[in-house]
Amino acid sequence: MSDTHNTMTSSRERSAWSTSGYVMFVLFLLLLALTIWRIIAFAGGDPADEAVFGFVVRSALSVVALMVISSGFYMIQPNQAVAITLFGSYRGTDRNTGLRWVWPWMGKTKISVRANNLVSDKIKVNDLRGNPIEMAAQVVWRVVDTAQALYDVDDYKAFVMVQIEAAVRTIGSRYPYDDFAHAEVTLRGNHDEVGVELRKELIARLEMAGISVDECGFTHLAYAQEIAGAMLRRQQAEAVVAARKTLVEGAVGMVEMALGMLAEKGVVHLDDERKAAMVSNLMVVLCGERDTQPVVNTGSLYQ
Numbered sequence: 001m002s003d004t005h006n007t008m009t010s011s012r013e014r015s016a017w018s019t020s021g022y023v024m025f026v027l028f029l030l031l032l033a034l035t036i037w038r039i040i041a042f043a044g045g046d047p048a049d050e051a052v053f054g055f056v057v058r059s060a061l062s063v064v065a066l067m068v069i070s071s072g073f074y075m076i077q078p079n080q081a082v083a084i085t086l087f088g089s090y091r092g093t094d095r096n097t098g099l100r101w102v103w104p105w106m107g108k109t110k111i112s113v114r115a116n117n118l119v120s121d122k123i124k125v126n127d128l129r130g131n132p133i134e135m136a137a138q139v140v141w142r143v144v145d146t147a148q149a150l151y152d153v154d155d156y157k158a159f160v161m162v163q164i165e166a167a168v169r170t171i172g173s174r175y176p177y178d179d180f181a182h183a184e185v186t187l188r189g190n191h192d193e194v195g196v197e198l199r200k201e202l203i204a205r206l207e208m209a210g211i212s213v214d215e216c217g218f219t220h221l222a223y224a225q226e227i228a229g230a231m232l233r234r235q236q237a238e239a240v241v242a243a244r245k246t247l248v249e250g251a252v253g254m255v256e257m258a259l260g261m262l263a264e265k266g267v268v269h270l271d272d273e274r275k276a277a278m279v280s281n282l283m284v285v286l287c288g289e290r291d292t293q294p295v296v297n298t299g300s301l302y303q
Helices: 021-044 049-071 146-151 156-174 191-209 225-265 272-287
Strands: 073-076 080-086 089-094 098-101 107-112 116-119 123-126 132-143 211-223
Touching (some): 021 049, 021 098, 049 073, 073 080, 080 146, 107 146, 132 156, 132 191, 146 191
Antiparallel strands (some): 073 098, 080 089, 080 107, 116 132, 123 132, 132 211
């Protein structure tokens, strides 16, 4: 038994035949004037039976021609296109602005190719570490292939909204929300890099609908409410630890420098016990959060 595979053929935009509507409008006015003149001339004369029959035939043909011409007009505004179909078959797209004309039995579907700005709803996503976060994105998109937008997807605007949500979820789960050590690419700390990744993801998803993405970015990015308090305390604790680490590293360097300068200049000679005592005092002074009070030692270190 052989397997059958259904493949969807992708539509591609091409130029459609159409003509200037202004030329056809002048032709319409001339034909209308001719028809009215014939009616007036016929009404003022004394025609025979043969002339009446000829007048009726010519008048009927003129009316039909006027109806055909008037039914073929359509207007295209700037950054707008019209997809032309013939009995359900796509014949091309007209992007020429102004008054246009095509055969009245041709179907005409207008579609905007202007830039659209869309802000998605806030959605809850689990980041790379499994933490629930809230995300929302702003996307500027436009239709670049009218045939794909109209005939390859059912509703291209709804398709865009669904794909934006899917892309945000994908990017949100690909990176951690935050990394205090700055060792990883994070959603909060690398907006530009993550924004570029989001745009690539959207372009790949919307390509089949003939839609391009001009720019995008996150408009909302935060921890979910159920863990926001705990994550804030964690960030504060990590900040305190990092600050303490920097303070201790600086204090150690200052103590090392002080001992080196004392030994180099021969101000005082310290044994190991006295060096330990000085190090202890300097570390307390440099790392303490409160102001230190000077104490005058009138005795000896060993008393």
